[in-house]
Amino acid sequence: xxxxxxxxxxxxxxxxxxxxxxxxxxxxxxxxxxxxxxxxxxxxxxxxxxxxxxxxxxxxxxxxxxxxxxxxxxxxxxxxxxxxxxxxxxxxxxxxxxxxxxxxxxx
Amino acid sequence: xxxxxxxxxxxxxxxxxxxxxxxxxxxxxxxxxxxxxxxxxxxxxxxxxxxxxxxxxxxxxxxxxxxxxxxxxxxxxxxxxxxxxxxxxxxxxxxxxxxxxxxxxxx
DNA sequence: TTTACATGCAACCAATTGGTTGCATAATAC
DNA sequence: GTATTATGCAACCAATTGGTTGCATGTAAA
Numbered sequence: 333x334x335x336x337x338x339x340x341x342x343x344x345x346x347x348x349x350x351x352x353x354x355x356x357x358x359x360x361x362x363x364x365x366x367x368x369x370x371x372x373x374x375x376x377x378x379x380x381x382x383x384x385x386x387x388x389x390x391x392x393x394x395x396x397x398x399x400x401x402x403x404x405x406x407x408x409x410x411x412x413x414x415x416x417x418x419x420x421x422x423x424x425x426x427x428x429x430x431x432x433x434x435x436x437x438x439x
Numbered sequence: 440x441x442x443x444x445x446x447x448x449x450x451x452x453x454x455x456x457x458x459x460x461x462x463x464x465x466x467x468x469x470x471x472x473x474x475x476x477x478x479x480x481x482x483x484x485x486x487x488x489x490x491x492x493x494x495x496x497x498x499x500x501x502x503x504x505x506x507x508x509x510x511x512x513x514x515x516x517x518x519x520x521x522x523x524x525x526x527x528x529x530x531x532x533x534x535x536x537x538x539x540x541x542x543x544x545x546x
Numbered sequence: 547t548t549t550a551c552a553t554g555c556a557a558c559c560a561a562t563t564g565g566t567t568g569c570a571t572a573a574t575a576c
Numbered sequence: 577g578t579a580t581t582a583t584g585c586a587a588c589c590a591a592t593t594g595g596t597t598g599c600a601t602g603t604a605a606a
Contacts, residue, residue, distance in 0.1 A: 334450060340519065341448035342564085343441060353523060356533040361582065373565055375583075394573040394582050399533055402523040412447065413516040416460060416509040426463040426506055449594085468552065480595055482553075501552050501603040 333411060336404040339384035344369070345377045349386065352400045359395045440518060443511040446491035451476070452484045456493065459507045466502045 339345055344367055351366050352358060364374045378398060381387040385404050390397045446452055451474055458473050459465060471481045485505060488494040492511050497504045 337444070337453075338448045341445045344564085346444075346519075349523075353526065356529075357536075359582075369564085370566065371583080372567085372585090376564075396583070400523070400526075402520075402526075405520045405523050409516055409520040412453075413509075413512045413520070416456075416507070416512050419460065419507075419509070422463075429464075451594085466552080476594085477596065478553080479555090479597085483594075503553070 333404075333407065335380070335384040336386060336408055337412075339380050339386055340408075342377070342380075344374075345381055348374070348377060348381060349400065352387065352398060357390075357397045357399055359397060361395075363398065440511075440514065442487070442491040443493060443515055444519075446487050446493055447515075449484070449487075451481075452488055455481070455484060455488060456507065459494065459505060464497075464504045464506055466504060468502075470505065 347367060348363060351363060360371065360375060360378065363378065364371050367374055378387060378389075382389060386401055388399045388401050390399065454474060455470060458470060467478065467482060467485065470485065471478050474481055485494060485496075489496060493508055495506045495508050497506065
């Protein structure tokens with residue numbers, strides 16, 4: 333989970349995910365074409381995405397094909413969106429109460 | 440969006456969010472109690488959460504109350520989960536096809 | 547009206563991160 | 577078989593990050 337959120341924290345890695353979203357199964361070379369940095373830099377980013385299990389690779393001869401794996405995103409959703417969404421209205425209510433208390437005191 | 444994902448990338452900041460989820464509207468001093476670091480370090484983390492708009496603050500006298508704002512999480516969901524979820528089965532299918540192609544070639 | 551409390555600001559430091567370059571290896575094309 | 581292509585590995589570097597400490601400021605309590 334930590335690896336997934338850290339992987340998503342970088343703009344270049346998010347671009348790579350979007351690139352694979354547009355066209356799944358691209359090689360390292362193809363993915364390099366979309367980013368303005370060296371092949372090795374792109375490979376490092378892809379390495380982090382692999383560690384986070386957001387990207388799965390398949391070797392075809394000397395080519396490394398990269399595929400999206402959206403499952404970890406689903407886990408992020410459950411842990412960091414759904415859980416908080418359930419209490420969404422409550423949170424806004426808490427804030428409102430806080431504001432009102434503030435008003436009473438500073439009056 | 441970038442600020443939100445970067446804010447979520449750090450374990451300490453995620454702990455702070457969970458802490459506020461348990462008990463909304465805590466002061467800086469209270470939040471410090473849960474993390475093993477200096478008050479200033481916690482304040483910095485909260486500053487990033489504020490910039491990401493995940494936390495909203497209300498001043499009550501000399502105390503700074505911190506409230507959760509789950510809205511940015513919802514935006515993360517729409518941009519980075521729902522969008523990918525829609526093509527989830529397709530992505531798995533792409534991967535399977537890739538594996539089969541690989542098999543045919545290496546055979 | 548002192549004293550204590552809650553917080554902010556800023557300088558500094560070590561570790562991590564995002565990038566580079568150079569060289570090595572394995573698969574395909576000629 | 578030789579050249580070319582696709583990738584990996586490792587050392588290195590600058591910028592960012594996560595943390596510290598010291599001091600300043602404003603609010604509340606004695």
